[in-house]
Amino acid sequence: MRYLIIGAGAIGTYLGVNLAHAGQEVTFLARPATAAHLRAHGLSLTTAEGEVRRIAAPQVAASPAEALENSRYDAALLALKTYHTPAFLESIAPWRAQFPPVVCLQNGVEAEAVLAAFLGEGQVLAGTVTTAVARRAAGQATVERPRGVGLTANHPLAEPLAAALQAAGVATRLYPNGAAMKWSKLLTNLLGNATSAILDMPPAEIFAHPDLAHLETAQLREALAVMAALGLPVVDLPGVSVRRLAWAIRWLPQLLLQPLLQKAVGSGRGGKMPSFHIDLHGGRGQTEVDALNGAVVRYGKRLGIPTPVNRTLTETLQALTQGELALEAFRHKPEALLRRVAAQP
Ligand SMILES: NC(=O)c1ccc[n+]([C@@H]2O[C@H](COP(=O)([O-])OP(=O)(O)OC[C@H]3O[C@@H](n4cnc5c(N)ncnc54)[C@H](OP(=O)(O)O)[C@@H]3O)[C@@H](O)[C@H]2O)c1
Incomplete structure (x- = not known):
């Protein structure tokens, strides 16, 4: 061919x-x-x-x-x-x-x-x-x-x-089911991506911080709620057990979930930083946040599902890439991001 x-x-x-x-x-x-x-x-x-x-x-x-x-x-x-x-x-x-x-x-x-x-x-x-x-x-x-x-x-x-x-x-x-495949991939893309770029921290440090790990869980729960409303099952992908991830996010208490996510994210990426981090800090001036977290927000709006965490992550990262917010405002400052999420209606 x-x-x-x-x-x-x-x-x-x-x-x-x-x-x-x-x-x-x-x-x-x-x-x-x-x-x-x-x-x-x-x-x-x-x-x-x-x-x-x-x-x-x-x-x-x-x-x-x-x-x-x-x-x-x-x-x-x-x-x-x-x-x-x-x-x-x-x-x-x-x-x-x-x-x-x-x-x-x-x-x-x-x-x-x-x-x-x-x-x-x-x-x-x-x-x-x-x-x-x-x-x-x-x-x-x-x-x-x-x-x-x-x-x-x-x-x-x-x-x-x-x-x-x-x-x-x-x-x-x-x-x-192509849509189930693409949404299942989206779940894995969200993990440790926007937070890492916004805070300029590697995913291992994000998941070692209890409140940031909680934020990560919350963004995935929003995406899972959207998938459920669309009637899309979570499917495993080549080399990635997305169903196990979704099960853990839905059912495990945060105390058990945090070390699991820390291990999964640490071993899953190799030495590579997440793509939003590479795009923001490598000076590309654009990231795919609107296509990933932003899609969860758009679908959530259509389906009546609240998505405050994905909305905050999208808006914050877009403001950073467009220079409307200074990188220093969030660099290594988890509290600044957590405050911004908490201020959401
Ligand atoms: N990398 C991964 O591990 C990975 C894994 C799974 C999925 N993905 C997804 O796959 C997609 C591609 O990612 P990537 O990592 O391969 O990106 P990438 O390394 O940035 O490559 C994108 C390429 O597209 C080129 N390009 C932009 N506009 C073009 C145009 N009009 N005509 C021809 N070429 C053009 C860029 O060219 P210049 O050289 O001119 O800049 C660049 O070489 C993204 O959606 C990403 O999320 C990536």
Whole structure:
């Protein structure tokens, strides 16, 4: 099959290099500066075992026009951060009618509907990546925790794509309920993410603090209440027992929950800081908080479910990224964040 990989960051490099390594035809669509870098230096993926897989002379397109004018693909794998999606969709507007089916690998629960409205129902396949990958530089990525990929089963591409990913060494599972898969991933994304960025603290320290651990539990309970109201079951994902996490959040007293979460979060991430922390403190000026905690707030509002913790985390982190609040206002100051949550109506 022929693949168009949209975005040569951590996930695009992880999947594109593995597919190419397994003999698939892969083209990377990157923005001009990154495209030039890939053409000059190739791509490389360091596996969890330390093997370095290189593509010395990759197929690279520096614009949708270059990618699509004379080429056809069986599938496009969307590996952009959610905040880059609007500009990307605008850039492909002239090629809408001939765009290949898109596998949406982004975190969050709303992108598939946006893509389907733009490209047409049937042109979008929900996906989720549970492997943790760190981007070292343009076209250079390292697998931190190999887990796998989930794909929604109800699309003709699902089975051939799952077979190709499996053959490329990426454990892949099909899910009958794509929304349950994406929301289950969202639960894991919330853990220790916004708090870590806002307070500039590693997740292990967040979960060692009883009141912050309580805040973490509260944000997940809000998300679970939204899932229940939507009638979505929590499902396990490749390498991640999300059902066990949800059970513990729902039923365990805080005294037992805190050490469990501390252990799970400590061992689950490897040495990688959560993505919101990397995006805020790495100076990207944007995070995916609106697509994650923000989605819980939007759905909660629609369903009449209060989501004060997710709302505070979203608003605070957005104010920090936009420079409306100083980083120093919350750096290593749990009490400042806890006061802000307590002040919510
Ligand atoms: N990394 C992980 O471990 C992981 C795991 C599971 C899910 N995810 C999710 O997967 C998605 C991608 O994350 P990531 O970690 O791979 O992000 P990333 O490393 O930041 O990569 C995103 C890439 O998209 C590129 N890009 C932005 N706009 C573009 C455009 N218009 N055309 C082409 N390329 C464009 C960026 O290019 P430039 O080089 O020009 O900046 C960057 O290389 C996110 O939703 C994330 O939450 C990530």
